[in-house]
Amino acid sequence: MMKKQHYMTHDERQQLEAMRRNRIPVAEIARQLGFCRQTIYNELKTGEYTHTCDFYDERRYSAHKAEQRHRYAQTAKGRPLKIGHDRAYANFLEQKMLGGGDKRKRFSPAAALAQAQKDGFETTICVSTLYSYISKKVFLHLRNRDLIEKSKRKKHGYQPVRRIAHPDLPSITARPDHISSREEPGHWEMDLVVSCTSGKGAVLTLTERTGKFEIIRKLENKKAETVREAIKRIRKSGVRFKSITTDNGPEFLQYSELQAVARCPIYYCHSYAAWEKGTNENHNRMIRRWFPKGTDFNKVSKWEITACQEWMNDYPRKSLGWFSPNEFAKEIAV
Numbered sequence: 001m002m003k004k005q006h007y008m009t010h011d012e013r014q015q016l017e018a019m020r021r022n023r024i025p026v027a028e029i030a031r032q033l034g035f036c037r038q039t040i041y042n043e044l045k046t047g048e049y050t051h052t053c054d055f056y057d058e059r060r061y062s063a064h065k066a067e068q069r070h071r072y073a074q075t076a077k078g079r080p081l082k083i084g085h086d087r088a089y090a091n092f093l094e095q096k097m098l099g100g101g102d103k104r105k106r107f108s109p110a111a112a113l114a115q116a117q118k119d120g121f122e123t124t125i126c127v128s129t130l131y132s133y134i135s136k137k138v139f140l141h142l143r144n145r146d147l148i149e150k151s152k153r154k155k156h157g158y159q160p161v162r163r164i165a166h167p168d169l170p171s172i173t174a175r176p177d178h179i180s181s182r183e184e185p186g187h188w189e190m191d192l193v194v195s196c197t198s199g200k201g202a203v204l205t206l207t208e209r210t211g212k213f214e215i216i217r218k219l220e221n222k223k224a225e226t227v228r229e230a231i232k233r234i235r236k237s238g239v240r241f242k243s244i245t246t247d248n249g250p251e252f253l254q255y256s257e258l259q260a261v262a263r264c265p266i267y268y269c270h271s272y273a274a275w276e277k278g279t280n281e282n283h284n285r286m287i288r289r290w291f292p293k294g295t296d297f298n299k300v301s302k303w304e305i306t307a308c309q310e311w312m313n314d315y316p317r318k319s320l321g322w323f324s325p326n327e328f329a330k331e332i333a334v
Contacts, residue, residue, distance in 0.1 A: 013063035086123040114322035185210040186242035189280035201297035207280040213325040
């Protein structure tokens with residue numbers, strides 16, 4: 001029989017007291033209550049008191065006294081939880097980190113805290129404290145496995161790869177400093193998120209470097225002309241590009257044609273250097289929450305793509321002072 005892994009409850013203490021009065025052996029009490037014998041001996045010692053009879057004193061066990069001493073001992077366990085008296089705050093954080101029932105919409109602990117503050121909750125805790133509460137299983141449903149990600153160890157045996165820029169195309173090293181500094185809005189990073197091996201579809205992702213605004217467009221295939229047609233439609237919707245930084249994917253290598261459609265300078269990252277357009281890469285990871293690897297984008301509706309885009313643009317970002325991209329765009333427009 002599996003032993004119980006919790007403190008003895010008041011009801012269990014009362015059962016223990018009744019069994020002791022009936023002189024049931026400790027081994028049998030332990031078997032019936034589901035605790036080990038040492039736990040029963042410790043509990044008998046905790047609730048022990050002296051009962052005075054007519055001509056002698058007798059050592060007995062009191063469930064009431066044991067419960068009192070147990071509760072008093074619990075007061076020495078440290079400071080109370082800061083969220084212990086604000087269940088609405090705790091529930092809000094838990095639901096945000098669980099995505100409100102939709103795992104694709106989960107908030108990180110830091111983003112959940114920022115959103116709670118924006119929504120007017122007076123209770124505040126720091127990010128490290130929240131992580132500690134999750135690890136200690138303070139929340140009813142939330143566990144570490146439910147978080148978007150935890151820190152991962154680097155793989156051993158990693159060998160650096162030589163980074164090579166395309167010899168015939170403008171390299172990211174030639175990109176002006178004012179673009180790299182992110183001070184001026186209107187500069188974008190671009191990539192494709194592709195389907196499974198058997199699928200032909202993909203989505204084109206464009207991320208604005210300053211305000212983190214995201215544009216996602218569904219493509220029927222990964223051909224260069226399909227990408228250019230999508231960019232043309234994006235420009236017709238009113239979006240203007242001051243520059244675009246992308247990788248060396250074959251769909252982006254027809255430089256002259258692509259620049260003619262985008263009507264802006266285009267810069268290419270070094271090979272195997274996705275971090276050079278890290279904002280877009282991080283956004284692609286967020287997109288993969290909605291559409292994991294193995295997804296066939298030909299079977300994904302445009303409505304789902306739009307819902308993902310709207311969620312990303314409403315997600316608060318630390319780099320924006322915990323504004324969402326939509327809120328940040330309104331701030332700089334004022």
